[in-house]
Amino acid sequence: MITDSQLYSLAIFLGSAAMLLIVLYHFLEVNAQDDEVSSDLKDEKAGVGAVKPVGLESS
Template identity: 65%
Template sequence: MISDAQLYSLAVFLGSAAMLMIVLYHFLEINAKDWKEESPISKERRADAVPAATKTR
């Protein structure tokens, strides 16, 4: 059976690992390349895809 001390250590380790993964995810997300700029769709077609209510005149 697992003791209280082992359970506590496991909880601290898993919590710390989860926080590190969250920080790593945000770091990678912020520094990721924006692939939308390299889209093969022309600007005119991209503008037509925007709903009329959000278009600025």
């Protein structure tokens, strides 16, 4: 049977390993470079749906 101190050590080890893997994943994800950059959008607002309604004209 596993003792309380062994269970405690196992929990500390597994929790620390999980946190290190999470930090490593985020570090790699932030610093990853995209293979191909899609330049379909003409400007930064072209893809967000910020379009003036048809019936409203500025005068």
